[in-house]
Amino acid sequence: MRHPFHSAANQAKPLLALAVALMVSACAIGPDYKAPETHFDPFHSAATVNARQAMAAPPLDAWWEGFHDPELTRIEQGVLSQNLDLAAAMARVRQARGAAEAATARLLPTLDFAPQASANRLSKEGLIGHVVREVPNFNRDYRTYDVSGAASWEIDLFGGLRRGQEAARDEAEAAQVERVGVRISVAADAADAYFQIRGNQARLNVAERQIDVDVHLLDLVRQRRARGISNERELAQAEALLQAARQTVPLIRIALEAQLNRLDVLIGAQPGTYATELATPSGIPGIPAIGSADKPLDVLRRRPDVIAAERRLAASNARIGEVLGDYYPKLSLTGILGFQSLSPNKLFTAPGFQATGSGAIRWRIFDFGKIDAEVQQARGANAEALARYRLTVLHAAEDVENAFTTLVQTEQRTGALQIEVASLTRARDLSQQSFQAGVIPLTDVLDADRQLLESQDQLALNRSNAARAAVSSFRALGGGWPT
Template structure:
């Protein structure tokens, strides 16, 4: 038995040395990250000239730059409780397990087992009919087996190593996608919060206008009692009041929708946090400064969707090697060491020792047509992933350019509206004084009132849009997570 074990051990060691030498290379193309040449952003100057009192925040925590504690609380709560983010984290765990399983394919597998079998042999079966002719034949038979088996596929062409690398790349893509979900959750929570504040401000304007129009109606009624106004003017004033009141329900509907959206983003049933925001209405937060020194390459290094697309591209490159490896033979070694006996008392004796060694060769020698098709499919998948990566890079720059333009122009519009509201407020006050003095008709006052209501509502909506445009800018720049140094250097 010892001589057999010695010969078997030498054969196994020799096979492992030969396999290691043969497995030194892996077929298929080595991955080279794509180079994307992009011109500098052309809308940065418009944002660089912005006037703001708030400093530029760190890009990984941009929501702190709005100087709004409630906004920070809302975003952090969403990051802690959002269900889409939890699902993305679970997908990362799945990808990590798949990568671990792919790596395990390179290692030998060892299984241990034991069995005990008792059988009452049929004398009508071929074996039973033959054995029953011998003297002292017993139909009652037992067998005891204890041992361990091992198997190992030698990765001659490197297909298993390519599969491991592809699984690792997909794991990294899943991690990047999870970071992308984090950015989306933070941006969506901030967007919903800013819409809530904008709608609350617009409701306050509408209510202020209702109060103003109600006072105007009382003034007209008083003038009518004095004979200085007629029923037509009373009807006009009442219509204006009704018009102001009619804007309130639609604003409340929109506000409720955003509050419910915010609750879902924070992983809560709609209505959970609505009261907290309703009890503490605040002004629309100001927009912080935004750094404009980033070039497109900086954005591509930072944005998780680009990182995910590049990692998926790398995985498809490895899959080409996996497909090409099927052109080559596959060799596997297997062996078993154990004991097999029909008597339990003799199971662990030298006579019961039963080693087995097997070498197997598998080669798709007459299936190269199918292998050709699989390689072509893998190359096509890689070409598709490359086109998707390049398109994602272009869309990333599109997002940045659109966000920068939207931010600069909404702020310009907001500044113009502030001047318009100031002018219309003076005109409205002067009109009311002139009407009290009898210098102008009520129609002039009503016109001034309507124009002021529209302008004030538009101003608050535009202020909210400016803040939301800033959120889109931070999101387009890839802000919302801390870029590790090795990631920045690898792209």
Template structure:
């Protein structure tokens, strides 16, 4: 009884609220307010980025790939942005979301329709109508039924549920646009990463092939010395083993080169092998640019597409709460029809055939055993989940930037050290070979210097490519790669 009384009491309160809404035209549910940011003003590793000086000035974040001063890279990234199929798919999803938002807005507007029908029939005299009609003089079983009507209907959005639904659809469309921007950033970064891995493989292949040539020269020297009785079979075998060791490093590098070329072709929306020849014949020169530190963590809220998308989804979930709450209130619909209906051909537009209608409808979910309560609770739960996802996206964005900065700076420090190491090994190797020619040292020392030189040169070539890749990762983490003012999501695909 108490539960029933409480239900009637709440129904009465809703009735009063509904009357107020009809008069005031309110929109139920909470109005959206973007959560306050708790991010710090600067990154933890900001100092490291400030101390770093790249080979070229910092490029615009919108088109960061131009900062590497590599026309081939610029051409590839632009081709990817024009031809990538993942980008085409994401833009198709944007168009779907925009259409859904347009539909949600159209639902709030009146709807009109035109219906007409002409039916030619021979009526059965055994039917109820036929039995009655056939009793009258002049009855004709052959009949033509004509109907024509113009109708209009409109649902009065008393509680603003349809408005909240439109708001949610618009927010979700904006989230889809942000996700599309994220795909753009991703494919541009993936293309640059594949490009620098290709360049790294090419440089390491050149190092390996040069090492094979050097080892063959040493082997030829040993063979000459054997002819003079100054070298042994053991020394020749050691030199041949080092040649084979250098050759063994080449197949994995060729595999890496081929797979990255295929990856890049697919990113450009082409069959593997389409553009590989271009990269084989083009110069292998690029520079790693400086990266501006003027953008703090708060800027990620405007630049990172994943954060933008999460915030828009949060706004949509907030609007869904209002749409759910509106189910507590009555729904009123208005419709009208101006029509003509006749069973006599040629008399459709007569006053006798005129048949207007006016309808007012009311629907109110008074008793549903808590279904609306559950729908509101579900909407609030989805909103709480979206809020957590938004905060998580902000934290993940700052983590990406912090990790990228540390990786970039430390790789460049390692590269500097290895560069000096290569110079030292080259000097030591040349000195060892000269000493071997003069008989001052054994071949073992020359071979050992060769191995160390090969390792350090290969590491330096790999670090050079990884340094560029780390810069790409940093630009990506900062949300670079799309012009904010132009909203790249409007680009045609």
């Protein structure tokens, strides 16, 4: 005897062939995506960056190694492995990938397997019970056994589901690139915090050395006052200068503590965890060359924010086609194969076999303009995504130009400050010698001392800012990930 499954399979073949033919011949409704064209002239600040006298440019994907600072390298390794923003970004990637897989699964059939057994008692007052209750030996109690599988499939006739899949895939790619953007940001933020820490430590050292000098000067004035050489006014001025130097220390310590705490949070630790490891001051390392020979379009292709904005634009374009698909009819196929019997002994037999196949068309004829509104919304979202993409591109070019200019000008200021500090140091030393010889008043010494303090503080701050400007340049170029 021919098995019932063979018969059901033969009956399903024409329906399956029709579904496959429809899928192959179906077109994807909506506009096909075309990436926007972007044209940029060379960065006008690149020439000055290339003219810098600096160490060789490091590989852009690990730019922090170009500073040759083991402490900075250790920090970057900790941040890239422990940062919680990166962990959250990775979780968003998993969400987006799950959404893309779900959109792909919507294109395929769904199979449900639901075996069941039930015990029933028929009402004598119901329609069936009322008719058969007079039948001799009528048994109101019975059991049913059902083992079957149901398959359903929505045929993507006009490509609306495929547009949804395309949009979900583009959004997953955007999430992946945005995770890279977070990586670049946290790496740059860690280096920025580190250089501020080193700069504040240098400023603190300057302030403490200045306090020592002012304490010595105050002792000298007191000795002169005791001998009647100096007056009360000079003593008050020396005391005021010492207090002025001392009052700068708390402000520097506040800034230093803030950056230490910032770095701990970037590493994913409680503030105060790694402060002792950076307690020993260290000089700010030399700044490497910046690889600025790339064309603007090369930079834009590397920057994650630009790539992500383009992927979001592609997704919004696909969403238009997904919504347009609601204008057209939808075809669904459903099939059930299984066995049903009142007795478990006769369940898996030919008489107990059952099969059902059906097809249904659903077409939204009138909905008071709901689809029109959804299409308008999708087109508006696409126009917004295009504007955001173009704005992201402009901001990317702006970041590069600003970072390059800041780096060059800050380094030039560092050179001028070094000359100024050297000159003011000589002037201060000569003033102290002249004061001790009684040639000039104390006010001249105090003024020279104040100018030197300000200049040394500005030099320490400017060296930190120059290193931070280099970090901003690497960030603006999209460095920090292997492309």
